[in-house]
Amino acid sequence: MLHEDMEHIGSDIVSLVLVPDPFSNVAPSYLEHCFDRVEPFKTHYVADLRYPLESFIDRGFRRKARKSLSIMNVEVCCQPAKYLDDWVRLYDNLIKKHAIKGISAFSYKCFEIQMNIPGMVMALEGVREK
Numbered sequence: 001m002l003h004e005d006m007e008h009i010g011s012d013i014v015s016l017v018l019v020p021d022p023f024s025n026v027a028p029s030y031l032e033h034c035f036d037r038v039e040p041f042k043t044h045y046v047a048d049l050r051y052p053l054e055s056f057i058d059r060g061f062r063r064k065a066r067k068s069l070s071i072m073n074v075e076v077c078c079q080p081a082k083y084l085d086d087w088v089r090l091y092d093n094l095i096k097k098h099a100i101k102g103i104s105a106f107s108y109k110c111f112e113i114q115m116n117i118p119g120m121v122m123a124l125e126g127v128r129e130k
Contacts, residue, residue: 002030002031002034003030003033003034006034006035016035019041022044022046023046070128071127071128072125072126072127072128073125073126073127073128074123074124074125075123075124075125076121076122076123076124077121077122077123077124078121080115080120080121080122081112081115081116083115083122083124084108084111084112084115087111087115088108088111091106091111
């Protein structure tokens with residue numbers, strides 16, 4: 001029903017950029033009906049995990065991943081909100097370093113909401129100690 005929303009959006013907007021959910025199965029022709037300009041953003045790949053990784057992941061990539069895991073430690077954290085303050089502190093450094101402004105300079109509240117989404121999982125990585 002995007003086309004109906006677009007009819008009621010008003011004329012005050014100069015630009016509107018949207019990225020549809022890659023799983024939404026929206027036809028490009030429908031988007032072209034709704035917008036003056038439609039440009040592909042990036043290609044998304046979907047893996048059917050019922051099949052072995054070897055059937056769709058390149059052997060060279062698997063070798064590099066194994067090598068990385070020999071020096072990296074990856075921990076799956078099912079309670080990411082536990083690390084909210086650390087995450088915000090890291091992101092604040094990124095904001096300063098790259099002069100991030102506007103909507104991309106996510107607030108504490110924004111990260112708090114994201115990290116409390118049911119089912120949210122965080123991967124923590126670090127260099128293995130020798």
